[in-house]
Amino acid sequence: MPKLWNETIETHRSAVRTAILDTTAALVGEQGLASVTMSQIAQSAGIGRATLYKYFPDVDAILDAWHERQVQAHLKQLAQVRHSADGPERQLEAVLQTYAMISYSRHGGAEAARLHQGQHVSHAQQHLNDFLADLLREGAEVGVFRDDVAPDELAGYCLHALEAAAGLTSREAAHRLVRVTMSGLRPPAGTPHLRPEEIG
Known part of the structure; x- marks a missing residue:
């Protein structure tokens, strides 16, 4: 053919x-x-x-395929947002703002919960965790993010914190949540800078 x-x-x-x-x-x-x-x-x-x-x-199979397409589009969007900003701090803030808006616009209820049970979601979550950990690692190396907590743990903190945006009532509230999350990532005052191999 x-x-x-x-x-x-x-x-x-x-x-x-x-x-x-x-x-x-x-x-x-x-x-x-x-x-x-x-x-x-x-x-x-x-x-x-x-x-x-x-x-x-069946309908469930169609919805699973639709949701997988949405997830992949979101991951691509977050990667584009990262590359549109300069420096790890601005990049991470832009990524977290975008992720918060994605969470905020997510439909709630039992139907949304069912869509988030697919295997593609766990793969995407791991990819996103690694993506954020990479940004946090870069920022820690130049002193803009704390280095007393492992980057993958901080990435998990970001994701869990911003999932709360799904239950907020306004976009402004979601933006405030990002600011609070970002403040938790900055080095505590007077904390000595640790080398990557010193982080447990």
């Missing part, structure tokens, strides 16, 4: 898959997870039910 034909088929499949994910997310947002059926998704996406079942076995 010619390469161009293969690329055309793959482009079509990708477009159909994207339409399925976007349509399902919109229907769940309007009606709630329990009310959405495969027939509704097929009709709204403009495809046949048989075609839909070739891509996904």
Whole structure:
């Protein structure tokens, strides 16, 4: 089969898959997870039910794929934010502000909790923890972040603290939470600078 034909088929499949994910997310947002059926998704996406079942076995599988796409987009967004700022302190603050806004805009309830149980979420959390630890390590080496606590522990502190943004009532409250989190990362007054190998 010619390469161009293969690329055309793959482009079509990708477009159909994207339409399925976007349509399902919109229907769940309007009606709630329990009310959405495969027939509704097929009709709204403009495809046949048989075609839909070739891509996904049920609504849960579609939502898992949609959520995985969202998670990957968020990770990419955080990486871009990091590279748009100068120096580890400004980079980390920009990343934490963005992460706080992601947490703040997250839908709550049992449906959101179910989406966050997938294996892709634990992989993403580990990636994000490593990403933040790298920034914190860089900052500790130049004295802008504390070095009396291991970077991976501080990264976990940041993530757990900013998950609280999901329950806040305003964007300003989320920004304040970032400022409080950042203050906990700065070196305590009078603390001697430790070498990386001295951190337990």
